[in-house]
Amino acid sequence: MSEISRIHLLHAAMVAALVICWFVLPVYHAGNLARIMVFAIYAMGYNLLFGYTGLLSLGHALFFGAGMYGLGLAMHLGGVSAGPGILAGLIAALVVSGIVGFLALRTTGVAFMIVTLMFAQAGYLAVLLFGTYTRGDEGFVLPQATRALLGVDLSDAQNRYFAALLLFSAVLFFIGWLVRTPFGRCLVAIRENEERARMLGYDITRHKLMAVIMSGTISGLSGAAYCLLFGSAQAAFVAVPYSIFPLLYVLLGGMGTTLGPFVGTLFMFYLIDWSGGNMMVAGFVLVALALFAPAGILGEVRRRLITWLP
Amino acid sequence: MLDIQGVSASYGKVQVLYDLNITAAAGEITCVLGRNGAGKSTLMRVIMGLLPTTSGAINLNDTCVSILPPHDTPKHRIALVPQGRRLFPELTVGENIEVGLMARSFKGKKRLEMREKVLELFPRLRERLKQQAGTLSGGEQQMLATARALAIDPAVLLLDEPGEGLQPSVVEQIQDVIRTMRAQGLAVVLVEQRVDAILSLADKAVFIENGRNLETLTQAELAADPGVIRRNLGV
Amino acid sequence: MEFGPHLMLATLEGAITAAILALTAVGLSLTFGVMRVVNVAHGEFFMLGAVAAWFISTAIGGHPALGFIAAVVFAPLIIGLLAASADWLVLKRLEYDPERTIVATIGLLYIIQQGALIGFGPNAQPVEAPFSHRIALPWFEWGESGFEMYYPWGLSTNSYKLFIIFAACAILMGLWVIMTRTKIGLVMRATQQDRDMATAFGIPVERVYALTFGLGAALAALGAVLIVPVQQAYYLMGHDPLLLSFIVVIIGGLGSLRGTVLAALLIGMSDGIISVFFSPTLAKIIATLLVAMVLVFRPQGLFGKGTH
Known part of the structure; x- marks a missing residue:
C-alpha cells in the first residue's frame, strides 16, 4: 500500500472510530468528545505553525477569539444566521492572522513569541475595553433558536457531536493532504533548516506568512465552532492560558503529527477531569513528559514503533 | 606527552572522527593539518572535553583525560586558543x-x-x-x-588557526610566543593551514582527512619535500 | 485634586511598580539571559515569596517588623534553593532544550500554583507592613507672595512605600557590585557570554546555571516580600509579574541587566502614571502594542546587542 493511501486509511479509521464512539459511549463522555474535537481543531491549527513550520507562537488565542467573536458578535448583535456567522468568523480570523503575520514575521525566535503574546494580550484587553458589545469576562450567550444551520438544530447533543466531527474530519484531511504537498514539505524544510531552505530558492517569507494565515484561520474556525455549537463567548478564551493550551496539547500529543493534536487535547482534558481539577497532577505529568517523552505521545510512537505515522 | 589513541567522536548520529592516533611531545610543536572540514577543530574540542569520545582514549602522561568532566581540563594544564578567538x-x-x-x-x-x-x-x-x-x-x-x-x-597548549585574518607583524609576534612556549617545554598542538607557518614552526606534521589519519611527517621530511603539504591539503 | 499633585502621586505609584518590576525582571533576565531558558514558572516564584512572607510573619507574630525581617532573609533563601533544585533535577536533565523546558516549566507552574492553593488557600491574605507612617507631600504653587509650598489634601504617601523604592535600589546596586566586582559575578558573566569557553576555563557551567536559576527566583521572591504589605498575598498573583517581566527583559535586551533595569523603569513608570489618569485597560492596550512594535522594528530590544 502506498504511503498516501495508508495515511488516508488511518485518518478514515480515526473518523469512523469517532462515529462509533457516539453510539457506544455514555452521554457524558460523548459530550466531552464533542468539546475535545472542537479544541482539537484549534490544536491542529496551532500544530501547522508550530509542529510543521517550527514557529512558536504564544498568541494563538487571538485567532481563536477572532473566530469566536467574529461569529458571536455577527449573530448576537448583527442578527445574522449561522451560515453567514461562520463566514464572518473565518474572515475575522483570516484578516487578524494576516495582519499579525505581516508584522510578527519580521521577528524570529523569542521575539516572535513575545510579539505574538503581546498582540493576543492587546486583543484580550480590547475585548474587555469594548465590554458594552462583548460583555467582557462575563461574555454573552447565543440563544438556542439561532444556533441552527441548514435546518439542523446545533444545540442538540447529537447534531452538535456530528457537526464537530464533520469539521474535525475536514481539517484533519486537509492537513493530512497539505503536509504532503510541496508547500507542506517546504514548511518542514523551514523548520529543519531555514537558511538551507532559503538557499535552495524557496520564498521563506511567503511560506511563513501563508502558514500563519492558515494556522490562524483554522484556529478561528475552532473558535467560531465553539461559539456556535456551545453557544457562548467569553473574554477568557482570548486570555493567555488559551494561548498556552494548544502549545501544550501539541507538545503532549506529538508535534508535527497529524493526530497528535487530537491525542494531546484528549489526554489533557481527561487528565484534568480525573484529577478533579487538581492541576498538580497535570503539572507532574507534564514534567514527566518533558523528561521522558519529549517528542510527545504520538511522536514517541512514531520514533519507536510506527515510523510512517503522518 | 599528550597521547591520542584510537579516538572516535560523533555529533549525534554523524561520526566525524575515526580512530585518530596522534602524539604530541613536550617541547615540540605538533602541527595538525587538513582541509576545511577534515575534523581539526572537532579534534580540539575533543581534547578539551567539550565533545565526548565515542571510543579510544586521550592520555596526558599517565592520566586519562578523556573521561574527565570537561570543566576539569584546565586542572590538567591543557589550554585552548580557539579558532576565532x-x-x-x-x-x-x-x-x-x-x-x-x-x-x-x-x-x-x-x-x-x-x-x-x-x-x-x-x-x-x-x-x-x-x-x-x-x-x-x-x-x-x-x-x-x-x-x-x-x-x-599549561603543559599542553592547543592553538586553532591563530594567524587567521591577521596582519603579518602580529602573526610574527604570535609565532615568536609559540616558539618561546616550545622552548619552555610545553607540548604545542597547532592547527594550521598556511604553508609558510607550517614550514617555520612544525617539528611534526600530522595530516588528517575526513576525520582519519592520512600521514605523519617529521620536520626533516617536510623540509625535504615542502610540496607534500600542498598535495595533502589539495591546494 | 489638581493635575500637578495628582501627577506626583501617580509618579510615586509608578516608581513603586517600577522598583518591584525591576527586581522581578532582573531575576528573569539572569535566567533567561544566562541560560536562554523560558521559565514560565518565574511568576510563581514571585507568588511564593509573598505566600512565604505571610506564613513567616504569621508564625512569628508579635511586631510586624520581626516577621518582615525574617521574611526578607528566609523567603528568598528558601525559594532560591527550591528553584535551584528544580533546575538540577529537571531542567539540567532536559539539557535546556527550549521546547522541553517550556513544557517542564508549565508543569512546574501548575504544581506550584496548585500547591499554593492547597497550602495557602484561595483567598487573598494581607500582611502588615513593618512600619507605616503617613507622610504628607508638599506641592508648590505660584501664589500672590511668590513661590508657595503647601500640603494639598489627599496628597500623601506612606513611609513604607518610600522604603520599598530605596530597598529595591539598594538591592539592585548590591547585585551590580556582586556581578562586576566579585569572583562569582565574573564566573556568571563569563558563562553567559560564552558557555563553551567558560567550560574550557574550568567553570562548572551546570552548577553556575543552578546558582543563577536560584538567584533569579530569589530576586523575584524578594520583590514579592517587599510589595506584599501593599498588595496582599494571593495564589494567582504570579500571572501579571510573569508577563511584565518577560516584556521588560525582551524590551531591555537579552543579556543586558542595565537594559532590564531601564526598561523596568520605563514600563513601570508609564504603566503607573497612565493607569492613574486613563482607563487602566486602555493604558495596558497601548503599552502592549508599543512593546510589540518595539520588537517588530528592533528585535534585539532597546539595549540588546543582537543574537549570540
Missing part, C-alpha cells in the same frame, strides 16, 4: 585574563606572578586592561586569547 566579549582584557587565572585557582603571589608573566609577553594588553575585549583589534584579540590560555600555566 572566542573571547568573552563584554569582559575587559583584565577580566578575560582573570578567568584564565581562576581556572587554576591561583591565589596570592602565584596569581600575581602568572599575571605578570602573561602581560610581559603581550605588553600591548597591559595598556588596555580596562577595555572590553570585543572592542579590541583582531591582532589584540588574538594576543588576549593566547594570554588567557597561558594564564593557566
